[in-house]
Amino acid sequence: MTTLVSGIVLGSLYALMASGLSLIWTTLGVFNFAHGALMMIGAFVAWTVSEPLGLGLWPGLMAGIGSAALLGIIIEFLLVRPFYGRSNMLLITVMTTLAAMIILEKSAQIIWGARLKQLPRLVEGDVSVFGAVVSAHEALIVLLAPLILLALWAFTTKTATGRSLRAVGQNQDAAALLGINVPLTFALAFGLGAALAGLTGVLLGGIRFITPSLGAEPLVKAMIVVIFGGLGSLGATVGAAFVIGLAEAFLVLVLGLYWTPFMLFLGLIVVLIFRPNGLFGRA
Amino acid sequence: MLRTLGLLLALVGLAVVPIFVTDSYTRHLFILAFVYAVIASNWDLSLGYAGLFNFGHLTFFAAGVYTAALAAKTFGVNPWLAIPMGGATAVLAALIVSLPVARLKGIYVVLVTFGFSQLVLQLILSQSQITGGAGGMVRIPGLEIGDYRFIRDFKFGYYYVALGLLTLSTVYLFWLTKSPFGKSLLAVRDNEDYAQARGISVARQRVLALVASAVFPGIAGGFFAIYLRVAAPDVLSFGTLSLALSMVLIGGTATIIGPIIAALVLTFATEAMAGIRGMEEARFIVVAVGMILILRFAPGGLARLIGKST
Numbered sequence: 143m144t145t146l147v148s149g150i151v152l153g154s155l156y157a158l159m160a161s162g163l164s165l166i167w168t169t170l171g172v173f174n175f176a177h178g179a180l181m182m183i184g185a186f187v188a189w190t191v192s193e194p195l196g197l198g199l200w201p202g203l204m205a206g207i208g209s210a211a212l213l214g215i216i217i218e219f220l221l222v223r224p225f226y227g228r229s230n231m232l233l234i235t236v237m238t239t240l241a242a243m244i245i246l247e248k249s250a251q252i253i254w255g256a257r258l259k260q261l262p263r264l265v266e267g268d269v270s271v272f273g274a275v276v277s278a279h280e281a282l283i284v285l286l287a288p289l290i291l292l293a294l295w296a297f298t299t300k301t302a303t304g305r306s307l308r309a310v311g312q313n314q315d316a317a318a319l320l321g322i323n324v325p326l327t328f329a330l331a332f333g334l335g336a337a338l339a340g341l342t343g344v345l346l347g348g349i350r351f352i353t354p355s356l357g358a359e360p361l362v363k364a365m366i367v368v369i370f371g372g373l374g375s376l377g378a379t380v381g382a383a384f385v386i387g388l389a390e391a392f393l394v395l396v397l398g399l400y401w402t403p404f405m406l407f408l409g410l411i412v413v414l415i416f417r418p419n420g421l422f423g424r425a
Numbered sequence: 426m427l428r429t430l431g432l433l434l435a436l437v438g439l440a441v442v443p444i445f446v447t448d449s450y451t452r453h454l455f456i457l458a459f460v461y462a463v464i465a466s467n468w469d470l471s472l473g474y475a476g477l478f479n480f481g482h483l484t485f486f487a488a489g490v491y492t493a494a495l496a497a498k499t500f501g502v503n504p505w506l507a508i509p510m511g512g513a514t515a516v517l518a519a520l521i522v523s524l525p526v527a528r529l530k531g532i533y534v535v536l537v538t539f540g541f542s543q544l545v546l547q548l549i550l551s552q553s554q555i556t557g558g559a560g561g562m563v564r565i566p567g568l569e570i571g572d573y574r575f576i577r578d579f580k581f582g583y584y585y586v587a588l589g590l591l592t593l594s595t596v597y598l599f600w601l602t603k604s605p606f607g608k609s610l611l612a613v614r615d616n617e618d619y620a621q622a623r624g625i626s627v628a629r630q631r632v633l634a635l636v637a638s639a640v641f642p643g644i645a646g647g648f649f650a651i652y653l654r655v656a657a658p659d660v661l662s663f664g665t666l667s668l669a670l671s672m673v674l675i676g677g678t679a680t681i682i683g684p685i686i687a688a689l690v691l692t693f694a695t696e697a698m699a700g701i702r703g704m705e706e707a708r709f710i711v712v713a714v715g716m717i718l719i720l721r722f723a724p725g726g727l728a729r730l731i732g733k734s735t
Contacts, residue, residue: 173532224721232531233478234720237674241713244667248706358663362543369536400551407544414537415525 143274145391151280153387154287155342157380159360160367161291162338164379165298167368169311169331171232172222175239177339177364178357179246184210184340185347185356186250189259199262206347207340214336215329217242223328243357250354261347279348290341291380294334298376307331363390366410372419432595432682439588449579456580456652458692459587463594463645465672465684467638473679474602475634476614478531479538481522483669484545485515485639487660489646491549491556494656498565499555505568508647515643516636518545523635527628546661561657565650583652590648591685594641598681601637610634664709668695671716677726687727 159181166174174180184206192202221238225231263279271281297304309317310327318324342360350356363386371382386406393402443452468482489511496507522541526534549556556562568575568582575582601607612620613630621627650656659665668691676687691712698708723730 167532173535221717228724232535234724236478236532236535237670237720238717240663240667240670241717244663244713245710247663248709251706362540365536366540369533369540373532400547403547404544404551407540407547410540411525411537411544414529414533418525418529418533 143272144276145395146388147271147274147276147280147284149388149391150284150384151276151387152390153384154283155346155360156363156367156387157291157383158287158338158342158345159364160371160379160383161294161376162335162342163364164368164371164373164376165294165307165338166332166335167373168375169307170218170222170328171311172235172239172332173232174217174332174335175236175361176217176242176246177239177335178359178361179243179250180210180213180336180339180357181343181346181360182250182352182354182357183213183246184343185261185352186254186259186343187340188344188347189261189352190254192261193259199264202261203264203341203344206344207337210340210343211333211337213246214339215333217336218329218332222332223325247354247357254354256354258351258353259347260351261344263348264345283345286345290338291376294338295376303330366406369410370413372417436588436592440585443581443584447579452580452584454693454696456583456587457696458689459591460645460649461669461672461692462591462685462688464642464669465676465688466595466598466681467641468669468673469676469678469681469684470598470601470638471634472673474607474614475610475631475638477526477534477631477634479526479534479635480542480666480670481519481538481635482638482642483661483666484522484538484542485518485642486646486649487542487545487549487658488514488518489643489648490650490656490660491562491646492643493647493650494562494565495555497651498562504566504651508651509644511647511650512640512644515639515646518643519636519639520632523632526635527631542661542666546658549658549661556658557656559658561655563655565654565656567654568651586648587652590641590645594645595681595685597641602681606633606637667709667716668712671712675716675719675726677728677730680726680728683726683728690727 159177163174163177166172166177186206187209188199188202188206190202191197191205192199217239221242222235225234225238228234263277265278265282267278268275269278269281270276298307299305306317306322306327307330309320309322310324310331314324317327339357343356346356346360367383367386368379370386371378371380389409390402390406393405397405439455442455446452446455464482464486471477471479471481492511492514493504493507496502496510497504502510518541522538525537529537550558553559568586573582575586602610609620609625610630612623613625613627617627620630646660649660672687672691673684675691676685677683695708695712698704698711719726
């Protein structure tokens with residue numbers, strides 16, 4: 143039971159992380175390697191605002207999400223936008239976002255140092271779910287994640303702004319002809335994706351220690367999730383996130399901590415051999 | 426003709442360096458630069474010539490590092506033999522990773538080769554009784570000829586082994602890119618459909634390009650382990666990855682010589698910065714910013730920048 147619950151907690155975090163990655167990919171065709179670093183910055187800013195500045199956790203949460211979103215927009219403006227239309231844009235943006243990741247990680251190390259920090263939990267205490275005791279913080283993550291993802295889904299399908307994101311993702315020229323401000327939409331997609339990363343960071347900061355390399359492992363997991371699900375569909379991404387989260391929790395139980403990542407990667411490569419567009423992806 | 430002459434002059438120049446440079450630290454920087462140059466220029470074969478943007482070559486390098494380390498230390502193989510064995514495992518690793526890569530496109534190639542590097546990293550970390558885990562393997566036997574031990578000559582011998590390796594690898598790369606095989610890689614890169622129509626199997630060329638570009642990084646990895654007498658998992662870190670990749674891009678893709686020059690320049694630049702207090706972390710930021718600027722303002726890289734001005 144504890145395994146199931148921890149799998150769902152992991153799945154929720156992966157879903158938040160991966161949906162931001164997927165949103166940026168579908169709209170801009172950019173794979174954001176800085177996603178994990180943005181998550182880490184969100185956690186550090188939240189910690190700084192709520193602990194040393196003493197403003198409390200909720201302003202910290204807002205500051206964490208806001209700073210990640212702002213940095214995301216800056217990355218889009220400085221490191222992605224100048225390269226639109228280049229024939230090797232994919233290669234260039236992988237490299238520029240990788241560079242952004244290095245810059246953010248090393249800056250964090252210089253600013254905050256390597257000492258471990260931890261955020262207080264959003265809510266204190268434990269709750270008991272079907273006989274398994276989990277912290278209320280983790281329970282809140284499990285409740286919050288589907289709500290946020292639902293809101294994201296509603297935003298991209300029901301609102302005009304959200305639909306313009308998808309329109310730009312499908313055909314930039316046609317979207318521009320319809321009067322959609324394409325550059326603004328790109329910035330919005332990147333900012334929104336980064337905000338999701340920042341939120342994940344703040345939530346994770348209450349479970350794990352915050353270090354400059356905090357984002358590396360979740361980034362890799364989010365990558366596995368989007369590959370498993372097939373880049374480009376929110377539903378597939380969320381589904382894959384929970385499959386991976388549960389698989390990871392069970393593998394840890396059966397095989398132990400060491401072999402689990404290995405099996406996940408192996409599964410990833412096998413999936414890619416047989417279904418190059420992901421488990422739920424269309425050919 | 427002129428280029429061949431220039432390259433020969435550069436080789437002669439590099440060959441006399443250790444006669445004038447006697448301190449072991451500067452020689453060590455040259456050796457590091459040569460190893461990086463082998464990785465970057467071979468990476469360029471698959472990335473620049475075959476147009477296959479992949480994250481594989483650090484994995485091939487790491488395969489070489491651990492093969493040589495295990496062979497020489499655990500199984501007592503002569504280090505001279507352990508080094509080329511690194512090339513063999515790297516080829517094997519390239520074959521494994523090319524299975525999915527042969528059929529994939531674009532970002533998926535990046536992701537699967539990246540996933541593969543993480544898989545190897547996890548394997549190294551989890552098998553700590555064999556690989557030493559996060560701490561790595563130490564006290565790997567060094568090179569000897571008869572009674573002559575390379576460790577005692579202020580890196581004089583190692584310098585020439587590294588330079589020889591880089592020379593061999595560069596000759597190999599020039600030969601390969603000039604050959605019909607190299608031309609067919611360009612054909613696949615520039616027009617996949619047309620190349621296919623002319624009877625070139627795209628999947629097979631991709632497998633061959635990855636395998637052909639894995640040999641020397643593997644051997645370089647083997648040399649690296651024997652030279653440093655250490656095999657540590659940080660050869661697979663994001664920092665090393667971005668440094669090696671930035672050499673390919675800053676130097677200029679599909680040029681071979683560009684990544685080699687960039688490797689020499691960047692190794693000395695980053696190591697010099699590491700010597701400045703407070704720059705240990707910041708030097709990676711400098712390299713990252715430099716790479717972005719090159720991509721933005723000189724997309725052809727250094728090699729084409731120099732080529733244009735002469």
